[in-house]
Amino acid sequence: MKFYMMHLMPYADLDLDYDQKYNSAWITLPNSYYDPKKGAKLYNRYLDELEYADQLGFDGVCVNEHHQNAYGLMPQPGVMAGALARRTRKVKIAILGRALPLLNNPVTVAEEFAMVDNITEGRFIAGFVRGIGAEYHAWSSNPADSHDRFHEAHDLILRAWTETGPFTFEGKHYQFEYVNLWPRPYQSPRPPIWIPSQGSSETIEWASHPDRRYTYLQTFTPVAMLAKYMRMYRDMAAEHGYEATEDQLGWSVPLYVAETDEIARREAKPHIENFLNKFLRMPKEMLLPPGYLSLKSMMGVMKAKSSIGSKQTIDDVIEKGMFICGSPETVRQRLAAYKSEIGFGHLLTLLQFGTLPAELTRKNMELYANEVMPWLRAEGAKSRQAAE
């Protein structure tokens, strides 16, 4: 199993009483709530944390894209990847989402990703997403065309990376007379591609197809759903006549480890609850614009009267396995159990969340890297030996 540190880079200095006046930390929250002096410090602190992950022996660091919100300050994640490219030595750098349907010109992403892949001499992982529904409000991009544009942009980027240019591209949404990428990607034939998702059978069907075999990354969902979707990927691969490897399955989850279970819960509580109830806060209409989900899936959401908007506590998310929290031993046993029950080859941990301050973030990273990762690596080696 490989270990990654994921970062969302939230605006942790947000005035948390904003919700007395505004119903979301996204799109409609005025950017007067953002103080550039504080924001500048946060950016540099967060980049330091990801650089520290390199020194601590993580296999990779991950950034992603969200627009017009306090939840994550990386509308252009390539800037972060560029900064990290020269300041890290060993880690892979993953951009887990550019939201392809938002793009007016997908070639920009093909170019940007190829540049990072070259500068890092192949330490780059590409992530393609549709973005969450709120991005379609933020960018005035039509959610009804989201699926279509995702696939067309993906096809264009893939061809740009793997075909000798120049070639013409004749799509419905994108047309180009000359596609001729300089630079070509460093990795051959292309960088690894990961598909983060909160769970969708259509996405798994597509990612697991033998032509692609992309790594499917389940993000921030109850562990029961994780198990369901990982099994679905394996089953779909088997239907296509091949066996999915662990390398094709990943999980992204917030995690907090401290000296004891009690300390971990006490230290994490306000910050994970801010993450859930302040930073993720948005009405259903913002999260799920028409067309973002298929009509059938949307119907399911409407009938479920989902928990969107209702307050969540640390205990809710620990119980559902959406948040791993405890002593090193608790965290080791939990992760080992999930690993053996569900099976996944990439574990992305969000070690800073919500308002978690710098000192606690560093302590979390150190305990995880020193007390959890090595043990899980050793367990993995033992089970591989036993298998041989």
Add this chain to the structure above:
Amino acid sequence: MAHTETTETVTGCKIRIMRKGQGEPLLFLHGASGAGRWLPFMEMLSEKYDVIVPEHPGFGGSDTPEWLDTVGDLAFFYLDVIEHLGLDGVHLVGTSIGGWIAAELATRSCQKLKSLTLVAPAGIHVKGVKKGDMFMWSPEELAQNLYHNQEIARAMPQPASEEELMVVLKNRLMTAKLGWQPRMHNPHLRKWLHRVDVPTLIVWGDDDKLLPAEYGPAYRDLIPGSELEIIPACGHLPHVEHAERFAARVSGFIEGAAR
């Protein structure tokens, strides 16, 4: 006698059509919430006219064809519908998105039209006048914002079954497809509205929170010889909120215009 309900296949697309009455044809093009029910204003107009109410491709009980991308596609489609039904001398009435379709249709050809009535039509943008964002409104906010009279808003029926909810979702999806970006307008339409050469009435509620009444004069100035009627104490749906007054105004206009 009740209205009839039929399906017709036009340009490869099956659509649902409600129809009642005798006289000159009056083709009504509905707005974002579809045309699921036969409404009181339709009944009133059917006393004088042959009222024809299709559901647009992509809405309600009609199919969603592969070719449908823009409101311009629907404008050409309804020219095909007029031909398919063998209509001539049509009084074309459209509301909101349906008003946009009607305006686009009339810029393409007025040959089969006798008059045009646009009810709070989408389709153009007026710089500096902010429209409401129906895609950010909850169902409750949408109901409140569509009407001036909140008693009517509260009395509007909510989807009562899974089928009805599915229709709401389908209509919303197609509304987004047609009008998300640029928001509820075609930047090129205003260049060609001068081509409309049939008598034109524009109706607007003075308390329209979706497409503000300031859009009325802009439309009037773009369509030669058109007249504008602002209805007081009225939201985005004058034909629902003030059905009697609306039906009387439309037939009065048609009587005047047609003679």
